[in-house]
Amino acid sequence: MRKILIPTDFSENAMNAMRYGIDLFKYEISEFYFMHAYQDEIYADEASLTRETLEKVKDEVAKRSKKQLQITLKNINEYSPNPRHTYHIVSSNSLLMDEADRIVDEQNIDIIVMGTRGITNDRNLTFGSNTLQIIKYMQCPVLAIPENYEYTQPKHILFPTDYMIPYKRRELKLLCEIAAPFRAIIDMLYISRSKKLSMRQEDNRAFLKETLCKNTVNFKVANGRNIVDTVYKYIKENSIDMLAMVNSRHSFLENILFQSTIDEFTLHLDIPFLALQNMRRD
Incomplete structure (x- = not known):
């Protein structure tokens, strides 16, 4: 339930x-x-x-x-x-x-x-x-x-990641179960100037692939210096209707949320935003 x-x-x-x-x-x-x-x-x-x-x-x-x-x-x-x-x-x-x-x-x-x-x-x-x-x-x-957002089935979900943290199975299961009824496509977007992954990144990527196995998962790479701008551009160019990010120490989302100039956060989202938490549940 x-x-x-x-x-x-x-x-x-x-x-x-x-x-x-x-x-x-x-x-x-x-x-x-x-x-x-x-x-x-x-x-x-x-x-x-x-x-x-x-x-x-x-x-x-x-x-x-x-x-x-x-x-x-x-x-x-x-x-x-x-x-x-x-x-x-x-x-x-x-x-x-x-x-x-x-x-x-x-x-x-x-x-x-x-x-x-x-x-x-x-x-x-x-x-x-x-x-x-x-x-x-x-x-x-x-x-x-977002304000005034009219419900649309989440058919195309964007999940930006650097593959540096070992994601929690419970959180990924939730994303999988949100996407599965709608046969949604999940784009895992790696934002980096280099396509080469470390061993840790490769292991975390394999874990993501295994855990999200019920869904069509595309592993994408984008070359960009500014994470927010790169994510925003990808959303607009690929008709994304849900953004998922993980809140964890040193994650993309933490860098955005905890910046001192949060009022200048330029990612003015007009689609639902799923913040997953990479922390232990009591």
């Missing part, structure tokens, strides 16, 4: 991510957890908040959260009354990262699906702050859905 966590701030971006996740896993027996963490909302107007009014504000925000989640659940059931799917709602007086981490751990969540941006929707950023934090630090894969 697939377990999916979908955080929501009740924005249209969040609702769009929910619809995408439900459509993506429509063939699988799945449990969805729609979660709203509202602690930040309690303290949003600190100028007018006092000790005397704090409990009242907490109650009001909690009631509003639960009501909006019930409305969300009703809308989702109308959108997809899929007998393979079970829906749960979670309202929590906590921070998004803390509550997401708790649910991932307790429910052994397979993947988090969320919008690239939330209710603030700063169009100058590829990822909103909440999404960026989840991608950076969460221990399970994260699938980020």
